[in-house]
Amino acid sequence: MFDIPEGKRLVLFDGVCNFCDASVQRILKYDKNNLYVFAALDSKTGSAVQAHLNLTSEAVDSIILYEPGGSCDIKSTAVLKIGTSFGGFWYLLAIGWLVPRSLRDVLYDWVAKNRYRWFGKRAACRIPTPVEQAKFLP
Template sequence: MTATKKIILFDGVCNLCNNAVQFIIKRDTTDRYRFAALQSEIGQKMIAERHIDTAQLDSIILIEPGVAYYTQSTAALKIGRSFGGFWSVLAVFEWIPEKIRNSIYDYIAKNRYSWYGKKDACMIPTPELKSKFL
């Protein structure tokens, strides 16, 4: 099943990240995404399989199985654009050089706990949402 779904790895203790996951779920009308916390066993396995150094990369990770994976601003833009409609306008941000986009992304990522808070443990999905999480 996950071979046909795109996978979003996120910081499971970050309030901003958890809110972003809820935002994505509400707009994922075609059921294209599955989610896993970076801290989870499956998240760690997927990171290791792709040789991603999370000490150097504090980011959301979008995995398209059998295709590629994306991080930081590129992952966020690809997810946002997938909603279609008005969200397609996010394509204009791809004209901004990735280094500049990622510096803004990194600034937000660096401050996310102080700005939005942090949970003591990863979120536990409700029974209705459990099928969306790996």
């Protein structure tokens, strides 16, 4: 099916979206506890996880946070969980938990809908550097 390293959380992302790529770069930079691994939504791993979770591209097309044996979060909830896990000033994102999910997801969906127009997209996923390669699943 799919193989996620023990103790890791998988972030599935839109591999051709420049905004999504910048977000992955930010996670790589601030993930001091080495919690996250990554896969593009349309990769072998991404497709297998989405099938396992019965998620379709219509339901979510830009981020999924999957914790094996734990939870699956999408949209604004995934963003808040990832951001607050960094600690430090990032914990200020916890204020977002005070906003009802339905309202957070309206904002999330608006940004997701416009992300290609605002930030552009690539013809293909960016190739990770040799240092990053271990954090990216096929």
